[in-house]
Amino acid sequence: MTQRQFLKTIGAGAALAVVVLGGLLIGSRRGEAFQNQGNDDESRIQQGFAIAPVPLNVIGKNRALVGLGSYIQVDCNGCHTSAPADKPFLEWVPGGIPYWGQRPTKVNPAFYLGGGQAFVTPFGTFISRNLTPDKTGLPEGGRPFSEFVRIMRTGVDLDHLHPNLPPPFDGSLLQIMPWPTFQNMTDHDLRAVYEYLSAIPCIAGPAAPSPLHNDCP
Numbered sequence: 754m755t756q757r758q759f760l761k762t763i764g765a766g767a768a769l770a771v772v773v774l775g776g777l778l779i780g781s782r783r784g785e786a787f788q789n790q791g792n793d794d795e796s797r798i799q800q801g802f803a804i805a806p807v808p809l810n811v812i813g814k815n816r817a818l819v820g821l822g823s824y825i826q827v828d829c830n831g832c833h834t835s836a837p838a839d840k841p842f843l844e845w846v847p848g849g850i851p852y853w854g855q856r857p858t859k860v861n862p863a864f865y866l867g868g869g870q871a872f873v874t875p876f877g878t879f880i881s882r883n884l885t886p887d888k889t890g891l892p893e894g895g896r897p898f899s900e901f902v903r904i905m906r907t908g909v910d911l912d913h914l915h916p917n918l919p920p921p922f923d924g925s926l927l928q929i930m931p932w933p934t935f936q937n938m939t940d941h942d943l944r945a946v947y948e949y950l951s952a953i954p955c956i957a958g959p960a961a962p963s964p965l966h967n968d969c970p
């Protein structure tokens with residue numbers, strides 16, 4: 754018997770009691786199922802550590818910011834994976850490729866945020882960058898936080914890798930990177946993403962002088 758049929762069968766007073774009781778039951782059941790899924794910072798920090806696809810080096814770092822950054826950054830790897838061009842599905846570990854219907858989803862640590870995805874447009878080809886820390890311990894191959902914030906807020910391409918874009922494009926700006934969205938993040942959240950990026954493993958990438966190269970520790 755569905756809840757509606759049930760309500761029809763009994764009187765209005767009883768129905769109200771059932772609704773109230775039902776609400777209580779649902780409330781308490783939900784309380785059990787989602788007890789670790791709150792919206793406060795500590796829940797997000799824990800969730801951040803739980804979902805990180807790579808080991809995180811928190812030594813000398815703010816642990817809370819690392820966890821929070823892992824939770825916040827969500828899909829940088831969708832564009833910044835270093836999965837090979839002819840096998841982009843290797844962004845995921847075989848067996849955990851969500852778009853092939855495989856469960857559970859498993860991000861491939863071997864290519865995590867190493868960069869190199871090519872975005873081909875009629876105006877030029879844009880390559881995502883290596884976001885992993887190098888031997889300095891700073892993300893994105895030694896990028897200080899002040900520069901990271903500038904990039905995220907203004908889209909400036911400090912490496913100036915595509916200066917020859919036809920007008921009205923501004924070749925001094927990143928063209929694919931969604932900085933017009935990221936620029937609205939709070940300083941605290943950007944700091945958390947930066948702290949997270951400093952805690953992930955280094956990916957060396959192609960040999961120098963490729964802009965994707967990192968000198969790993």
Ligand code: HEC
Binds near residue numbers: 827831931
């Ligand atoms: C839609 C794809 C996409 C997503 C999502 C994305 N990026 Fe990017 N990002 C790029 C591309 C492509 C470039 C470089 C080329 C360009 O945009 O012109 C880039 C460049 C950057 C740069 C500049 C690197 C340098 O050396 O100057 C930073 C920093 C960066 N991304 C960080 C991030 C972070 C952090 C996230 C997640 C919060 C993220 N990106 C998500 C595509 C993306």
